[in-house]
Amino acid sequence: MAGLAADNLTCIKRDRVLFTDLSFALLPGRLIYLRGPNGAGKTSLLRILTxxxxPDAGELSLDGQPLExxxxTFNQQLxxxxxxxxxxxxxxxxxxxxxxxxQHGAEFVPADTYRVLALLGLVGLEEVPVRMLSAGQQRRVALSRLWLKKATYWILDEPFTALDTDGIALLEKHMRQHVAQNGAIITTSHQPLSDLAGPMEELVLEYRL
Amino acid sequence: MNGLYQGIFKRDIALAFRQRSELAQPLMFLLMVITLFPLGIGPGPMTLQKIGPGVIWIAAILSSLLAMERIFRDDFWDGSLEQYMLSGLPVSAIAGVKVLVHWLVSFLPLALFSPLLALFLNLTVDMYVALMLTLVLGTPLLSLVGAIAVGLTVGLQRGGVLLALLLIPVFIPLLIFATSAVDSAALQLPYRAQLAIIGAMLLLAMAAAPFAIAYALKVSQN
Structure with missing residues (x-):
């Protein structure tokens, strides 16, 4: 089977079971919206996927072969x-x-990078130390990677944090485009994704005691 | 290979030049600790010559502990470490390059300073040559072994003192052989054996430490 598949994943943090026997597949051309309350294990799941x-139990496979x-190959596509x-x-x-x-073996073309940063509304801030930027601007710099490296799999943990509405719309459009080009995305977000993000599957994690 | 040079080596060198003060502080600390000894013990030339090598080495170990955390602390807290681990470059190779840069920017200046320190403490030329050789062979060992401990403690808040408690006992053999080499030089005796032992420890650390650091970092990420 193509794509990234999770088979019976279990994650236990500090004697608390976050999830057990979680199975799903992230297929090219799909967007998975991972939902759940704080502490449900969304970040833990995403970190296991990367x-x-x-995981405490269970296995991951890529295109039918064990991911390990x-x-x-996976890192190049992630x-x-x-x-x-x-x-x-x-x-x-x-x-x-x-x-x-x-580091990631992506080609760095300064002109393209300036263009991406301009698209993200960072004109004039390209040569400023990142610590001087606002939280939202720093988030935009981090997200510009999604424009700079060609990769099938995007694993995004709360990508909209600190972004303004324009930034969110921009990112959602880019996500939709990526999925249309046979990309695969799994993302968490506490605010619902809008229609701009395109069709999506929902994966819900419950908070377990 | 290119990724390691362009992505890690150049990055860390650029950062080191941007944060010069952070590099200068441990060096100033070393210099001050060494000046304290003549003031505290008395400036008798023979006394200073006797304690000189030990003082320089102990000060070097203590000041290295101040700068050690720099290797991975910022990368851990700002998330760069996660990005390294997903870059497809072998983590052990990344660790090796980072240790190399750390050694270049924090111990090479010490080697440049050392003639001044030798004058301070009334070392003879023979002793100075021996001291220099032990520093060249011994300080990379400090960086390599220190990086393992930093990898293990980087996830803890305020791991600084713990780091010192972990590392000081480990550095004892190095201190013994290094000062013994300089003592032998003072007595015009051969000190190749001590250098050979430090060199052997260095080779072992060079072979094993990158993998240990990679493992420690992975554990810290979990």
């Missing part, structure tokens, strides 16, 4: 935007993105 943490054996922006405050937006592209 491979940053290991094709970590490198963009993860987490709670933490992954930007160093002392470096400028351009520097942060240049080094990130080099």
């Amino acid at each position: 491979g940053l943490s290991a 054996r094709q970590r490198d 963009i993860y935007v987490g709670h933490k922006a992954g930007l160093n405050g002392a470096l400028t937006a351009m520097e942060n993105l240049r080094f990130w592209c080099a």
